[in-house]
Amino acid sequence: EPEVTQTPSHQVTQMGQEVILRCVPISNHLYFYWYRQILGQKVEFLVSFYNNEISEKSEIFDDQFSVERPDGSNFTLKIRSTKLEDSAMYFCASTTDSYSGNTIYFGEGSWLTVV
Amino acid sequence: AQTVTQSQPEMSVQEAETVTLSCTYDTSESNYYLFWYKQPPSRQMILVIRQEAYKQQNATENRFSVNFQKAAKSFSLKISDSQLGDTAMYFCAFMKRETSGSRLTFGEGTQLTVNP
Numbered sequence: 001e002p003e004v005t006q007t008p009s010h011q012v013t014q015m016g017q018e019v020i021l022r023c024v025p026i027s028n029h030l031y032f033y034w035y036r037q038i039l040g041q042k043v044e045f046l047v048s049f050y051n052n053e054i055s056e057k058s059e060i061f062d063d064q065f066s067v068e069r070p071d072g073s074n075f076t077l078k079i080r081s082t083k084l085e086d087s088a089m090y091f092c093a094s095t096t097d098s099y100s101g102n103t104i105y106f107g108e109g110s111w112l113t114v115v
Numbered sequence: 116a117q118t119v120t121q122s123q124p125e126m127s128v129q130e131a132e133t134v135t136l137s138c139t140y141d142t143s144e145s146n147y148y149l150f151w152y153k154q155p156p157s158r159q160m161i162l163v164i165r166q167e168a169y170k171q172q173n174a175t176e177n178r179f180s181v182n183f184q185k186a187a188k189s190f191s192l193k194i195s196d197s198q199l200g201d202t203a204m205y206f207c208a209f210m211k212r213e214t215s216g217s218r219l220t221f222g223e224g225t226q227l228t229v230n231p
Contacts, residue, residue: 033218035219037158041223042206042221042222042223042224043160043206043219043221044221045218045219045220048217048218056218058218089158091160093160103162103165104162104210104219105162106152106159106160106161107159108157108158108159109158109159109160111158
């Protein structure tokens with residue numbers, strides 16, 4: 001079964017450093033997402049992306065964050081100048097067509113620890 | 116804005132028995148979808164079951180079924196014949212029907228433990 005793949009699975013970074021989390025969505029999917037889950041808390045929406053632009057972003061997704069689809073397969077989340085509170089599991093997700101309520105498939109997550 | 120509430124932070128059940136996890140939501144939308152996702156210790160989010168709000172029939176996937184009460188804005192998950200592998204965090208989620216990039220809004224989660 002096709003999967004959303006994410007790298008790295010775990011990254012430790014110093015506060016103030018830039019981090020890039022990478023994702024390869026399922027190949028025929030058109031909508032891409034990043035979600036975040038701080039340890040012990042609910043999963044929170046960060047951003048959705050379609051047709052090479054952001055469709056929607058949450059209040060969490062401030063100027064510190066950016067997303068990009070640099071080629072036909074990768075989808076990246078960049079966090080500039082990381083803060084301690086950015087420590088979380090970051091999930092990439094994708095779907096074919098959200099209008100029809102099609103399943104959003106999640107990757108296994110990238111666990112980011114900011115020290 | 117939509118909200119999803121799961122009022123049971125933790126539940127436990129004996130293997131082979133049945134358990135029901137509760138979820139309520141609040142929305143002014145008429146067209147939407149509801150989901151249950153499972154997050155085992157590996158932390159991957161796995162879809163368990165999906166319900167379309169315009170369908171009155173409750174969704175069923177093998178041992179998993181839902182009780183969807185649209186007027187009450189309630190969406191509970193029933194797991195029959197519980198197995199040890201069902202031990203996980205279960206998240207209820209809402210998605211409104213939009214033209215593009217609709218987000219999932221998750222509840223707080225219910226940690227289910229299946230005991231041998």
